[in-house]
Ligand SMILES: [Cu+2]
């Protein structure tokens with residue numbers, strides 16, 4: 061039996077410090093007020109304790125200045141809390157541009173992690189400290205949630221669409237990775253560890269090698285295996301779009317709207333091609349791969365398409381302020397709003 | 410403290426409330442005899458007692474599940490039950506406590522009993538509907554218990570999709586049906602209350618003369634009538650997807666999993682307010698009565714209930730800050746969540762101010778009320794932590810949330826429920842309970858509660874996720890403290906049950922108005938006659954008007970020695 065009593069969690073990410081500060085500020089503020097109220101209650105209970113059975117209290121019904129004070133003061137305090145909380149949320153939700161892209165797939169009851177260099181891990185995640193990491197998340201079955209308490213961040217992992225979490229570890233160490241959204245029988249066993257390492261150690265860990273090659277070269281293999289290459293020639297001619305320089309480029313679709321070709325868009329193009337048809341191309345030519353390509357191979361394919369080169373003069377990096385949470389709002393395969401989801405992804409603003 | 414039975418109201422020229430409080434030998438309890446006279450009764454008071462009986466049984470079933478969970482969590486590994494069983498325990502605990510205890514708790518028991526009395530009516534507007542409501546409730550409870558005996562449900566009380574529609578292999582539909590059915594009873598009772606409060610108030614009892622209890626119950630009923638159908642629709646959609654594989658929520662079938670969360674919380678956030686508004690209603694009665702003062706800021710307190718009811722419908726998205734909501738909608742929901750906290754703060758300050766310069770007694774109901782104010786304040790303030798976007802990302806779905814809502818639901822509503830029963834017990838049973846044991850019980854509940862749930866705030870910030878059957882070792886000590894508290898809390902709940910039942914038979918007669926309260930329900934005999942009042946009361950004073958009623962109640966001004 062562990063008899064140690066822990067009161068404070070590890071703080072090991074770039075946002076942890078400010079969240080701790082906010083938390084402590086809230087405790088001090090709320091405790092002061094709560095203790096104030098408690099003292100006043102006890103004071104009244106004792107000071108005005110009934111002395112004679114037949115006595116009644118003072119009959120004041122109202123005092124407007126007091127009423128106004130305790131409506132306005134809490135309101136102002138609440139607005140302060142709201143603004144500080146919202147500011148931190150922006151920091152937590154928007155990844156820096158240079159974040160290392162990784163992928164994590166949740167399934168009952170494990171985490172499958174894929175590094176761009178090709179390493180695959182289960183229930184373990186190795187990362188370098190001092191570098192922002194951006195993980196694209198999806199689930200193969202039910203909703204899970206990717207939670208690293210030491211980094212003070214979590215994100216639900218949804219089936220059928222991508223969400224994103226990012227963090228920058230600041231202290232090397234071994235930290236809990238929890239699933240925090242109830243997902244069935246072994247929910248409490250869907251846990252693992254994040255290993256934050258010094259960059260040099262991380263490089264050493266990477267060189268232990270990925271037997272199947274980098275994620276994009278795995279993707280290239282699938283690109284041929286699933287016959288994508290039969291249609292998608294890299295010549296910008298014929299019936300199929302050229303996939304070079306597609307990633308993060310605004311794509312015009314048949315409705316005339318522009319959509320940024322981010323991970324969610326490419327995933328949807330593969331698993332539900334008819335959801336958005338590229339302008340000038342025909343629907344019902346590209347086969348529907350939904351149910352045929354598992355999520356981890358979709359991730360490899362995206363990685364391959366990404367590696368085909370970024371769009372020249374790209375003006376919409378993923379973290380561009382205009383649409384900060386594009387990952388989270390982009391519907392995936394055939395959601396009811398799959399066709400309407402393009403609104404927030406309109407191209408160049 | 411006992412007022413003579415013969416207190417006669419209705420003689421003097423400057424009397425304020427005309428009514429009759431002569432001792433009545435026949436009362437609602439002995440008017441008719443036999444089990445059928447109970448099962449077929451349309452008397453709101455008897456139906457209130459039927460509800461009290463059923464809800465108490467269900468509370469102890471739900472409590473038993475909680476105790477099993479707490480025992481399991483003594484160890485980081487599974488030692489008592491399997492993970493499957495644990496998952497069913499917290500699901501059934503949640504379902505029973507939310508839909509078969511908290512939502513009906515105060516309205517259907519105390520509300521049923523006292524609303525007509527408080528407004529000087531003979532009964533509710535639709536007495537037969539009231540009885541039907543109880544039968545529907547029992548049917549819903551029966552179906553849910555059936556699901557339990559067939560093997561239980563493991564989805565959590567929130568039924569998140571696609572787990573509940575496509576993956577769980579337990580009795581999801583039976584449990585959902587039970588809840589669906591009980592929803593009709595909720596609506597029936599709420600409609601009844603709304604109609605009664607509109608149409609059956611005694612002559613002279615205008616809206617702004619009503620006790621705050623009535624305002625809160627009214628707001629509460631309106632919310633329930635509006636939000637319960639949304640739950641019903643959502644549960645039907647879950648059942649349809651589960652049985653017919655129609656893609657609504659499961660992306661594998663072409664559905665949207667987050668849609669469920671929107672619908673569920675659109676119901677359930679107002680629902681959490683319907684669990685606590687009745688508690689606030691009770692406290693708004695107890696505090697003035699035991700301070701012998703009008704409630705401070707009547708209008709502010711009355712309208713804060715309305716404010717909660719309205720804004721409560723606009724904040725559901727705060728349950729989804731990490732579910733992939735866009736930053737901008739998250740901000741809107743965060744802001745609105747802070748707005749809805751203002752009316753609650755108003756209430757706390759006004760209750761506190763009501764005690765100032767009062768004549769404060771330390772009777773059991775007042776101890777529960779003071780306990781409520783303290784615990785509700787902590788529960789409400791930790792809600793401010795959760796409404797802060799950046800912090801919620803960390804504490805969402807952890808024990809911090811569990812602690813927060815138990816402070817509101819158990820520290821708040823259950824304390825108010827117990828306070829209400831102690832306060833109105835003399836009216837319900839005509840008897841007094843042993844005051845010493847009452848105080849002891851209130852203390853035990855308060856201590857046990859804090860010991861159980863305070864450590865869970867710490868656990869939550871440490872990152873302990875909720876709904877974990879097993880957990881890393883470093884959390885163990887805090888879990889042990891919490892379990893120790895839960896056993897004390899259990900004792901605190903059994904004690905009042907015992908002495909209240911005892912006093913039903915052996916308690917001293919209470920008399921019509923043992924607290925010297927101003928409410929109409931205290932102007933009739935205890936227990937009241939079947940039709941509540943011998944003569945319809947006429948009201949020409951505001952609620953809690955001790956000044957106007959001091960002669961009638963035999964009260965004198967307080968001498969403030971050195972104020
Ligand atoms: Cu899980």
Ligand SMILES: [Cu+2]
Pocket residue numbers: 677678681724725727728
């Ligand atoms: Cu809510």
